[in-house]
Amino acid sequence: MDKKIAIVGAGNLATRVSLELHLNGVEIIQVYSRTVTSALTLARMLGCNYVTNPEKITPDADIYLISVSDLAFSGLLEKVNFNNKLLAHTAGSIPMSELAKYSQNYGVFYPLQTFSKYRDVNFSRIPFCIEGNTPENEQDLMELARVLSKDVRVITSEQRKQLHLAAVFASNFVNHMYSIASELVAEKGLPFDILNPLISETASKVKSMTPRAAQTGPAMRKDQNIIQEHLNMLSGKPRMKKLYSSISDHIFEYHKLPRQTN
Secondary structure (H helix, E strand, O other), X not given: OOOEEEEEOOOHHHHHHHHHHHHOOOEEEEEEOOOHHHHHHHHHHHOOEEEOOHHHOOOOOOEEEEOOOHHHXXXXXXXXXXXXXXXXXXXXXXXXXXHOOOOOOEEEEEEOOOOOOOOOOOHHHOOEEEEEOOHHHHHHHHHHHHOOOOOEEEOOHHHHHHHHHHHHHHHHHHHHXXXXXXXXXXXXXXXXXXXXXXXXXXXXXXXXXXXXXXOOOHHHHOOHHHHXXXXXXXXXXXXXXXXXXXXXXXHHHHHHOOOOOO
């Protein structure tokens, strides 16, 4: 890949993706972040320069990977002259068309994964969802993604929006449940890692069977004795109690519905 890349953002996703590109020989020429610490830290790891003023973002890159929060997105990009170079955002929920006002060449470079700045991940298995406003731009982004992953797919903005919603349920909400579980076991002096085998098996099952078929527990069976006992145990935690009750009701109602067949 002989394209020069500028990274606009220095958060979790920008850090992991840019480091992996760098490790695979892709030339990163600049990092932008609004904070000096984040920009400098990442730029040092990549061996490139950095800026904290969007008006000083280099005009010399071939591809700009935009990885900033949705709230900062438009306010930042309108300050930059991209000279119609290829812009690609990494967001799950922003339509590709949002980039049209900043360049004639734009697309999406969306890795479907959760990232933490200082945790390595196996990029070769991460689905990269690509979209481009022209076949040429789409091809350039696919070529860049293939440097990192064996799973590169063309996904429309509408599909990606739905995929991002599904990912929130499958990852963000699930992780929050881990936080609740950690709090509950800690109250009785138990370590969270006692749940690790259960967590691993639950995640493993849905790789070989449907999530619906893998469901177990008192809510699916509508075991009112256990459910009521759990609700009583949560009487001092009204928000957690409400969450438990709502999810239990949803599980039971969901499993009353006819099974979908392909």
